[in-house]
Amino acid sequence: MTIPAGIQRSEDTPGTADAEHNWLQQQVQHLLVAVEHELRAAGPAGLSELELIRALQSERWGLIGAVDFHEPDRLYPVHFLLFHTLYCLRDQIAAEGESLTISPLRLSIHPQNPGATSSSLPESADKLRAFYLDLSQYFLSDTAIHEMMDNFWSGSLPSRPGSADAAAAGRALGFDELPRQFATVKQRFRKLVMRAHPDRGGDTGEVQQLNQAFSVLKAHYA
Known part of the structure; x- marks a missing residue:
């Protein structure tokens, strides 16, 4: 197995399936501490x-190396391990009466809603939770990764986003309140993407975040 360049690995190269799994578990333990902090x-x-x-790329942690946001097979392992960690953390803090909002545009820890019990955990039918908690999904083929990422960035979301996610996406595009017309969103998105394009001195990460926000709002207005 080749560990993606985006995630730093230990000096010992995993040589078996068990070793690979153990390495991933160790990486998750480091990420759990850093992500919660x-x-x-x-x-x-x-x-x-x-x-x-x-x-997580900063000198404080040094847990993630350079990420090429234009290469899905390089981005996916970073994204998967990060979201695996987030779902593990969400389950852990639920016992303490806290919740974790998990969305590409907003990740935050907050108290559980009034009336929720301290033992409340996400339902087992949560398909996203089941996917990200299954470490075997880390080893998807390049073909499967490209197909899945293409569907995601094209706006093929599983359901209409919640109001909080839509509002966060609007703020990412500079809206204090969501406009009535989707055409306004498209116009703002095009201007921001042109301004952030690497060819104009922008940042690929910023373009990726704009794409995320636009995909969420496209599903919201649909």
Whole structure:
């Protein structure tokens, strides 16, 4: 197995399936500490996935190396391990009466809603939770990764996003309140993408975040 360049690995190269799984588990334990620290430091406003990735790339943690946002097979392992960690963390803090909002645009720890019990955990029917908690999904083929990522970035979301996710996506595009017409969103998105394009001195990570926000809003207005 080749560990993607985006995730730093130990000096010992895994040589068996068990060793690979053990390495992933160790990586998750490091990520759990770092992710919880960064989310608690961010407070109720939370962080976007991009902001969290950059925090984990910092000298403080050094857990994620360079990420090529234009290469799905390089981005996927980073994204998967990060979201696997987030779902593990969400299950852990549920016993303490806390919840974790998990969305590419907003990741935040907050108290559970009034009336929720401290033992409340996400339902087993949560397909996203089941997918990300299955470490075997880390080893998807390049073909499967490209197909899945193409569906995601084209806006093929499984359901209409919640109001909080839509509002967060709107803020990512500079809207204090969501406009009535989707055409306004498209116009703003095009301007921001042109301004953020690497050929104009922009940042590929910023373009990726704009794409995420636009995909969420496209599903919202649909």
